Amino acid sequence: MIRGTPDGAADEQPLRRCVGDVDDFARRFWGRRVLVHGPGAEGFADLLSLDDVDRLVAEHGLRTPAFRLVRDGSTLPASEYTRSARIGSAPMSGLADPARVFDAVEQGATLVVQGMQRYWPPLLRFCRDLELELGHQCQVNAYVTPPNSQGFSPHSDTHDVFVLQAFGTKTWRIWSEGDTAEGEPDNVELEPGTAVYLPTGTPHAAHTQHTLSGHLTVGIHPTRWRRVLERALAHVLDDPEMDTPLPVGFPHAPGELAARLGEHLEEVGTRLAKVDAHHVAEDLADRFLTDRPALLRGGLTDRMRLSALDDPGRLRRRPGAVCEFRTAADGRLRVLLGDRELRVPEWVEPAMREIAAVPTMTVADLEQHLDRESRLVLLRRLVREGLLEVVDE
Incomplete structure (x- = not known):
């Protein structure tokens, strides 16, 4: 100790x-x-x-x-x-x-x-x-x-x-x-x-x-290595061949069963070596980052302020809010927000990354990335999703 x-x-x-x-x-x-x-x-x-x-x-x-x-x-x-x-x-x-x-x-x-x-x-x-x-x-x-x-x-x-x-x-x-x-x-x-x-x-x-x-x-x-390896193995076992029954009378011929089992183990080992480790790791991380309950204290008050939100309005990252980025196969930005995931077009990505990088900001701070209407739509959405809160000034 x-x-x-x-x-x-x-x-x-x-x-x-x-x-x-x-x-x-x-x-x-x-x-x-x-x-x-x-x-x-x-x-x-x-x-x-x-x-x-x-x-x-x-x-x-x-x-x-x-x-x-x-x-x-x-x-x-x-x-x-x-x-x-x-x-x-x-x-x-x-x-x-x-x-x-x-x-x-x-x-x-x-x-x-x-x-x-x-x-x-x-x-x-x-x-x-x-x-x-x-x-x-x-x-x-x-x-x-x-x-x-x-x-x-x-x-x-x-x-x-x-x-x-x-x-x-x-x-x-x-x-x-x-x-x-x-x-x-x-x-x-x-x-x-x-x-x-x-x-x-x-x-x-x-x-x-x-x-x-x-x-x-x-x-x-904790998420343990056993779970990570089980998920990797699940990719390998996702094969109809693995659901076929053992041979008739297998308890009476363990030698034959052992030979067949050896073939399967060799095949599983070959497939396991080809599993995309990055994909498995990212999948586990994504599950964690989209399975956290939302912390929405003050959320109703914020929503009542959205209609008056405009360029001078100040917002800040909600305490405890999750925000992580991934790139989807279609090029869109995946935004992981704790209990949900948003997908936004590529042209919104620079604005999203600036929002995530600063603790507070005004609506007008996004003018280099989005026109007035677009930035208001985005920021109001992020308030509703629980990432941002409106600062009472």
Whole structure:
């Protein structure tokens, strides 16, 4: 286990907040070794505080399965801490009962708030930016544990994890890479602002002592080489010949089957060597860059401003927006926008590349590329698609 040294200054780059030296992390730790970083001076209170947890439970209409309560590794029955209600004539179930949730936590249960990257504004942006830095899908859960308690017994996860201590302190037992939970663990005291990276399969357990603790677990679901090779192999196996049945009576003639199998393996190997690696790699990248949920806060306000947008109007890149370019076979520009793809004519490409290259711009800034009507059509479209937002001046 390695400890990193915090920089001490606030840094909005999510990965840097989690690991410090990003290049060193990518080279020495990613997928390999445990890293403890911090505590950093900026902490993680901007992402979640105890007051935030209070408001989530008491005021935000939290419903299962977005939260659960756990004690000693077992999830408590939802009926013990939820209630039903109605909106008009429609019934709702699984609503958090604040008093009973708080009672359960006070009595030793851990509150788990799940999938927060979908609805909690600070984590929407943090998780999106972290995903784009890593190139891998992320999700975020929060764990709030009362004093002198342990929510889960020693276990390991099937994905990589960043643990971000938001408030309070918690003692973690972490078994070094390659060990099992049978050996002697390292004991790590997490203070607010401390981050821990756990590669897939690292056994760990955590408990509180004298204070209530709240931490965020960022689950990283990496695309692995196995998946890349499976996609390459899928190109090879996309052949009707591969769907023909094995010979009649094959269990009684394994030697004949082995000979036929050898022929197929040789053919597959020959075809696999001819697979266009660039095509497979670009296909995987495109899938990632068109499968990110749109972040459209303020989108309705922006649309109401579009009719008045003209040359003096200022726009900026929407925070967390994805914009990557590819060239289609017909020469048009493919614009990957996170959850969708646009195709624009070649003559629009210079304008698109200028839009992507600057953080803010006016409509008139595109006059060297497009006439007034064309630039208004393009920019209004990009506002509707979620790439740009209108600046209120």
